[in-house]
Amino acid sequence: MKFAKIPMATINRLSIYMRTLQDLLEEDVDVISSERLAKQCGVNPAQIRKDLAYFGEFGVRGVGYRVSDLVNQIKEILGLQRPWNLAMIGLGNLGSALIRHANFVKHGYIFTAAFDVDPQKVGKRLPNGLIINHVDELEELIKEREVHIGLITTPASEAQSIANQLVLAGINGILNFAPVQIQVPDCCHVENVDFTIKLDSIAYHLSSGL
Amino acid sequence: MKFAKIPMATINRLSIYMRTLQDLLEEDVDVISSERLAKQCGVNPAQIRKDLAYFGEFGVRGVGYRVSDLVNQIKEILGLQRPWNLAMIGLGNLGSALIRHANFVKHGYIFTAAFDVDPQKVGKRLPNGLIINHVDELEELIKEREVHIGLITTPASEAQSIANQLVLAGINGILNFAPVQIQVPDCCHVENVDFTIKLDSIAYHLSSGL
Numbered sequence: 001m002k003f004a005k006i007p008m009a010t011i012n013r014l015s016i017y018m019r020t021l022q023d024l025l026e027e028d029v030d031v032i033s034s035e036r037l038a039k040q041c042g043v044n045p046a047q048i049r050k051d052l053a054y055f056g057e058f059g060v061r062g063v064g065y066r067v068s069d070l071v072n073q074i075k076e077i078l079g080l081q082r083p084w085n086l087a088m089i090g091l092g093n094l095g096s097a098l099i100r101h102a103n104f105v106k107h108g109y110i111f112t113a114a115f116d117v118d119p120q121k122v123g124k125r126l127p128n129g130l131i132i133n134h135v136d137e138l139e140e141l142i143k144e145r146e147v148h149i150g151l152i153t154t155p156a157s158e159a160q161s162i163a164n165q166l167v168l169a170g171i172n173g174i175l176n177f178a179p180v181q182i183q184v185p186d187c188c189h190v191e192n193v194d195f196t197i198k199l200d201s202i203a204y205h206l207s208s209g210l
Numbered sequence: 211m212k213f214a215k216i217p218m219a220t221i222n223r224l225s226i227y228m229r230t231l232q233d234l235l236e237e238d239v240d241v242i243s244s245e246r247l248a249k250q251c252g253v254n255p256a257q258i259r260k261d262l263a264y265f266g267e268f269g270v271r272g273v274g275y276r277v278s279d280l281v282n283q284i285k286e287i288l289g290l291q292r293p294w295n296l297a298m299i300g301l302g303n304l305g306s307a308l309i310r311h312a313n314f315v316k317h318g319y320i321f322t323a324a325f326d327v328d329p330q331k332v333g334k335r336l337p338n339g340l341i342i343n344h345v346d347e348l349e350e351l352i353k354e355r356e357v358h359i360g361l362i363t364t365p366a367s368e369a370q371s372i373a374n375q376l377v378l379a380g381i382n383g384i385l386n387f388a389p390v391q392i393q394v395p396d397c398c399h400v401e402n403v404d405f406t407i408k409l410d411s412i413a414y415h416l417s418s419g420l
Contacts, residue, residue, distance in 0.1 A: 008411065009219075015410040020391065042391060078410050079417025086409075093310050097303035098405065103389050107406040149412055173412035175405065179313050181230065181252060189415040191408040195308065195385065196317040198401040199296075200225040200288050201218065202359055202383035205399040207289025 010051045011078070016041050017048065018074040024067050033064035080108055087113040087147040087171075089162050091121050091132055094177060095153035100127055112145040135162070142169040149173040156180040163190075220261045221288070226251050227258065228284040234277050243274035290318055297323040297357040297381075299372050301331050301342055304387060305363035310337055322355040345372070352379040359383040366390040373400075 020040050024032060038045040052058045055077050059065040075081050086109050088099050098104075099111055115135045116122060122134045133141055142150075150166040152159050152174060159178035166174060167188050174190045176182055184190055230250050234242060248255040262268045265287050269275040285291050296319050298309050308314075309321055325345045326332060332344045343351055352360075360376040362369050362384060369388035376384060377398050384400045386392055394400055 011411050011414050012407055015404075015407040016391075018410075019389070019404075019407075040391065077414070079413045080410065084409070084413055084416075093307035097307035100303050101405075103404070103406055104409075106389075107409070109406060109409050148416060149409065173416050175408055175412060179229075179316075181226075181250065189412055191412055193403070193405060193408060194225075194229075194313070195311075195403060196313055196319060197222055197225040197229075198385055198403060199294070199314075199317070199319050199359065200228075200290065201221050202385060202399055202401055203289045203294055204221050204287070206294075206358060206383050 006054050010054060013041070013043065013047070013051050014074050014078060016043075017051075018071060018078070018080075021065075021067050021071045021074070025071060029067055031064050031066055034059065037065065083108045083110050084148045085110055085112040085146050086149050086151055087111070087115065087138075087142060087145075087166075088151050088153060089115045089135065089138070089166075090153035090155075090158075090178075091116040091118075091126075092153060092155075095151075096126075098151070098153065098177075099130075109149075113141050113147055115141075135165070138162075138165050139169040142166070142171060147171065149175060151175045151177065152182070153177045163188075216264050220264060223251070223253065223257070223261050224284050224288060226253075227261075228281055228288070228290075231275075231277050231281045231284070235281060239277055241274050241276055244269065247275065293318045293320050294358045295320055295322040295356050296359050296361055297321070297325065297348075297352060297355075297376075298361045298363060299325045299345065299348070299376075300363035300365075300368075300388075301326040301328075301336075302363060302365075305361075306336075308361070308363065308387075309340075319359075323351050323357055325351075345375070348372075348375050349379040352376070352381060357381065359385060361385045361387065362392070363387045 034045040034048050038048050058070060058073060088095050088111055091114060099114060111128060111130060114126060114130050114132045115138055116132050117135050121132050124132050150171045152162050154162055156178045159180050160182050163174060163182040163184055167184055172188050174188060176190055176192045179194055182190060244255040244258050248258050268280060268283060298305050298321055301324060309324060321338060321340060324336060324340050324342045325348055326342050327345050331342050334342050360381045362372050364372055366388045369390050370392050373384060373392040373394055377394055382398050384398060386400055386402045389404055392400060
């Protein structure tokens with residue numbers, strides 16, 4: 001599905017709405033008002049209505065949203081009706097912790113490949129059953145295992161070279177945990193995770209007394 | 211320092227500008243044009259000028275920004291002229307990986323306390339020299355070690371209870387890695403880190419062909 005000019009902040013909030021709605025489904029909630037949904041998501045109700053309005057009409061006036069319908073509709077918007085295959089590159093402390101994290105599978109993200117250069121790690125089996133391969137095999141295995149998104153958890157010095165290899169292997173989506181800006185062609189979408197940027201934002205709030 | 215109504219996106223971009231400027235400082239770059247800085251940060255030059263304009267006049271027309279001056283000015287805006295003390299609550303795979311991550315110290319964030327409930331972990335010494343304490347000691351040690359910000363890396367089921375204890379201990383800033391929305395009083399600022407939300411954004415781009 002293609003929609004013009006949707007703000008990225010809207011896309012990120014749709015993910016948050018979906019997670020809250022999925023929790024509500026587990027609690028057997030069938031219908032929720034935009035007011036209650038907004039409160040649980042930490043936004044205002046007008047924001048939810050505005051975000052959803054980009055994609056059509058949702059909910060029933062005076063009643064609210066049918067929880068399971070809205071989950072499915074947001075999944076369709078975000079492209080999450082199908083699983084996405086991930087490769088982890090870098091099995092240091094952070095990569096090893098992340099690949100064990102149950103949250104990925106819960107949201108339909110499946111690790112199908114894992115790479116490192118350390119001879120002590122290559123050949124070892126991870127708790128999810130995957131065997132760590134050498135980065136030399138990256139291009140071949142990315143294609144063979146139909147990887148869609150690469151996660152880079154290497155040292156900063158290696159991140160650009162790995163990104164280049166991922167792009168050569170046909171990867172168009174990268175989640176970069178290395179503390180460095182990586183450059184990729186326009187066909188590839190990169191998201192960066194830098195925990196310290198979130199800390200800067202907290203520091204700003206604390207020091208400005210907000 | 212207090213500024214009215216600065217968009218959070220601006221604050222986050224200031225962090226990114228600062229990191230790029232710090233890298234330039236290490237490469238002995240003295241002056242940079244807004245065009246070149248923008249390119250390195252992956253934004254457009256007008257955005258940098260607009261973001262900085264909230265806080266005053268920076269740079270010299272026709273010349274650019276003095277790198278070290280702008281680093282110091284952004285640090286002052288964000289409240290980063292001083293170190294901030296952190297406590298990690300939850301020393302599972304993710305917490306253990308994060309507390310070893312050099313990126314925190316590099317940006318002036320110092321772990322001064324670490325907590326868990328697992329008797330196998332309590333009393334153990336971490337690579338940074340800290341000893342893991344039991345969560346029962348949280349309030350006392352948060353005050354004693356002048357912790358400013360708490361990082362929650364517990365299971366989702368424990369996160370709210372830990373957040374409550376942090377608030378009771380006087381903490382006003384929380385970085386939450388647990389996959390759950392935590393509720394805190396207005397005096398406390400929470401930032402959430404959910405890697406799968408970034409993946410949703412990549413999935414959206416890949417499936418909509420952006």
